[in-house]
Amino acid sequence: MKLSIFKYFIGVCILTTSFSMQSQNVYKDQFAHTYSIVARDMVTGEMAVGVQSHWFSVGNLVSWGQSGVGVVATQSFVNPAFGPEGLALMKKGTSATDALKELIAKDxxxxxxxxxxxxxxxxxxxxxxxxxxxSAHHIVGDNFSVQANMMLNDKVVPAMAEAYKNHADLPLGERVLKTLQAAQNTGGDIRGKQSxxxxxxxxxxxKNSWQDKKINLRVDDHQNPLQELERxxxxxxAYEYMNQGDLDIEHGDMDKAMQSxxxxxxxxxENLEMKYWKAVAMANNKQLEAALPIFKYIFEQxxxxxxxxxxLPKAGLLTISDDELKKILDL
Incomplete structure (x- = not known):
């Protein structure tokens, strides 16, 4: 009899919670229980969102950002409207604090x-x-916030805050990655990891919408998502250095291009393409003899x-003589 009463009590609790969630419009929401960071580099002004979760394609739900405006991380039972609506408010000049208060108040x-x-x-x-x-907590610091829910323990969020502060010498993307790795190393999501x-x-x-994201990387489904994100x-x-090398050549600075x-x-x-375009740039800038061993290695692979x-010559990408071209092709 006591067992039946206990089961009845548990059932009422579950139903009450379910009805409460339905009445608050969260029962139908996707849930991305996770840990994340929003941060701003105080030197460059760049802003970032980093996130990891045991949920498919977490970046599609949680992370939002716009150059010159701000960044948003929305998680747990996700209200994705916080992303675009929060950015719209901040774009109008509303502070992050007031924008969040306004949206939370009506949710x-x-x-x-x-x-x-x-x-x-x-x-x-x-x-x-x-x-x-x-375990669900957040810590707001100087130009950053770390937050997590459904964690294995209460140590995750403090570990994130410490990791972010302790890696101030790194570029923002790498610093955020170190923060996520600290969360995982301290216990992370109680369910494991996926994206x-x-x-x-x-x-x-x-200036253009396609230039808005300086970095935009997602690992949607992986056994070790942070390891893959680091890669x-x-x-x-590496490709950013390649792009810089091309710009250096445009500016006539071959020495700087070689450094890039x-x-x-x-x-x-191991990337052949990087070696290849470096060799092309060298050939185009009267360094053919130094470029030949690089071409030879690439052709062998x-x-x-x-x-x-x-x-390439027909497309104007290799501007050398016919004799020089033959010298490359005969390798």
Missing amino acids: SGKAYRQVAFLDASGNVSAHTGDNCVE AALIVVNAKPA LLKVHT YGAAEKLFP DDNWRTLTKR
């Missing part, structure tokens, strides 16, 4: 939400609802690059 499911806003001036605000699954994302936006508004960030940085290309190769040494080389 009937605020007890189940976890949200952090950061604006281009460095104002930060965060909210952790009373009904977020423990991660990192966005970095610029301090000033982008992608390294590849991204060298930095790219150091980060991604994949002869399709030799075929591509034949096509």
Whole structure:
């Protein structure tokens, strides 16, 4: 009899909670229980969101940002409207604090939400609802906020805050990654790990919409999402060095270009394309003899690059004589 009463009591509690969630419009919401960080580099003004979760494609739900405006992380029982609506308010000049207050005030499911806003001036605000699954906390610091829910223990959020403060010498993207890694190393999501994302936006508004995200990386489904995110960030940085090398050549600074290309190769040494375009740049700038061993190595790995080389002069990408071209193709 006592057991039956106990089961009845539990059932009433579950039904009451379910009805409460339905009445507050959160029962139908997607949930991304997770840990995240919003942050601003006080030197460059760049802003970032980093997130990891045991949930598919967490970056699609949680992370929002716009150059010159701010960044948003919205999680737990996610209200995705906090992303675009928060950015719209901050774009109008509303501070992160006031923007979050305004949106939380009209959200009937605020007890189940976890949200952090950061604006281009460095104002930060965060909210952790009373009904977020423990361990759920947030810490707002100087130009950053770290927040987490459904964590293995209460040490995760403090570890994130310490990691962010302790890596001030790193570029913002790497610093955010270190923060996420600290969360995982301290226990992380009680369910495990599945996806991660990192966005970095610029301090000033982008001239074109496609230039808005300086970094925009997502790992939607992976056994070790932070490890994969770290790899992608390294590849991204390598290609940024390649782009810088191209700009250096445009400005007539071959020495600086070689430094940029060298930095790219150091980060991604197995990538043939980086080596190839470096060799092309050298050939175009009267350094053919130094470029020949690079071409030879690339052709030995994949002869399709030799075929591509034949096509470059017509496209204006390889500006050398016929004799010099033959010297490359005969390798």
